[in-house]
Amino acid sequence: PKTIFSGIQPTGSVHIGNYFGAIENWVKLQENGENVIWSIVDMHAITLQHNSTELKENILKLTAVLLACGIDPNKSILFQQSSVSMHAELSWILACLTTMPRLAHQPQYKEKSQTLKDVPLGLYIYPILQTADILLYKATHVPVGEDQVQHIQLAEHLAQKFNTTYGETFPMPIAVINKDFGRIKSLRDPLQKMSKSESDTKSRLNLTDEPAVLLNKIKKAVTDFTSVVSYDPENRPGVSNLVSIHSMITGMSPEEICKEVKHLNTGQYKLFLADILIDKLNPIREKIQLYMNQPKYLQKVLHEGTQKAKDIAFKNWLEVKDKVGYGTPI
Ligand code: ATP
Ligand code: MG
Known part of the structure; x- marks a missing residue:
């Protein structure tokens, strides 16, 4: 069975790169899977400095944007990452299977740390959390923009690593790219990609x-x-x-x-x-x-999505815990 998962960070205003690179495709894919899951990945959103009040507003605003673009909570699950604590728990297990040099090669870390004097550890290890997001639902298809391809390859590597270490558990996740154009570029610097978190x-x-x-x-x-x-x-x-x-x-x-x-x-x-x-x-x-005028409804959508996401995650998490050896002999 096909399980589709993808995430988007509540880091700022959604731009046309997000739309054409990812969201447009998500709307089409809703019809196509047994489980179709979209996450507002607020845990990723704190890897760079943030403002708490703005983050809360951005989570609700992003929910409004996704619904306006055509994400349908009756066809797919839309939820907030931090409300399912198993993402963090699984990422610890995966961190123990990852080497530092492999992370050092990840593109986003390199790009986003360019202007930083001190690189937060969270920014460095965030691809592991991203892998946990995907594997927690045993996702088979991950529709993302072209800038995320290497991160999905890491997820594939870690799925394999987990399977060979602890026994067959996770299907190999594959990246699904919407269009062949690569990423949409910044209007101010066409050598950089268009980004939510760019200050200009x-x-x-x-x-x-x-x-x-x-x-x-x-x-x-x-x-x-x-x-x-x-x-x-x-x-x-x-x-x-x-x-x-x-x-x-x-x-x-x-x-x-x-x-x-x-x-x-x-x-x-x-x-x-x-x-x-x-x-x-x-x-x-x-x-x-x-949608922005109906904050109660947006909260309800997220709340119901979280319950559904938890149900799927919990089943997989019990299996992972058992395989890793978090338990006692019967
Ligand atoms: P941030 O600057 O906070 O990382 P972002 O604009 O990169 O924000 P993300 O939340 O990281 O957005 O990514 C959401 C989705 O949008 C991902 O699937 C990503 O691949 C896609 N995406 C982001 N930027 C572009 C772009 N310029 N062109 C095409 N797809 C993009
Ligand atoms: Mg990004």
């Missing part, structure tokens, strides 16, 4: 941004001094990123897009793309507003 808000296009804000951010997107629109991620990362976004919205290939807009210069193209993006995001933004 002009770097990302949020699902909650008003049309005027979207237009302004796209206008200010870093491109180059060539005026035609072409798709060449190596040499023209800025304009190619815009074409990728266009392609994700419309389903047209980059080549088709460049042909369609060959009469526009990059400045005109930005206005053209802004219109398309605004049309796409308007209905989502309106739905987010509606």
Whole structure:
């Protein structure tokens, strides 16, 4: 049986990278599994400095965003990671099976620690917690954006390691990637990915941004001094990123897009793309507003999701404990 699991951090405003890289696919996959589980991974959200009040608000806001995008609590389980304590417990067991050099190679740690003087241990070991998230539900399919592929490979490695150490327990989780474009890049620095936690808000296009804000951010997107629109991620990362976004919205290939807009210069193209993006995001933004006005309902959704998640997790956790030897001989 197929079990689908994925998570998203309540670290800030959800952007179109999250949407096209992950959430859009989640909505389709709801129809496709025996267990389909989405987690708001608040334990991951404290690996970098955070503000408690903001974190609480972000958890509720993210719930509203996911429902507005089409996550349906009757078809899939939506829950908050920290309310299922077995994530932390399993991650300890997995930490004992992981070596330090393997973690040192993980991409996110390298990227996110670049500007830090002292790296928190939590940031370093967070891929282990991510593995625990996946294995706790014996997930077989993990739909993520391209930036997460190496983390899912670690999960695969640790599943295997656990199985050879303690006996066959976990299926191999595989990463399911939505689109072939890699990651959506920052509008301010097209060599970095678009991120929730980046401090420059002009770097990302949020699902909650008003049309005027979207237009302004796209206008200010870093491109180059060539005026035609072409798709060449190596040499023209800025304009190619815009074409990728266009392609994700419309389903047209980059080549088709460049042909369609060959009469526009990059400045005109930005206005053209802004219109398309605004049309796409308007209905989502309106739905987010509606859900945000119903905090009691959002809390109820999370609460019910937690109960369902716990039921699945507990069964697997008992098996893990037994295999590891947490018990006494009968
Ligand atoms: P943070 O900066 O806090 O890590 P994030 O924007 O990277 O935030 P996550 O919560 O880490 O978002 O990831 C949620 C999902 O969105 C993951 O599946 C991830 O692969 C995907 N994702 C994140 N950024 C991008 C991007 N720029 N392009 C495509 N997919 C992305
Ligand atoms: Mg991330």
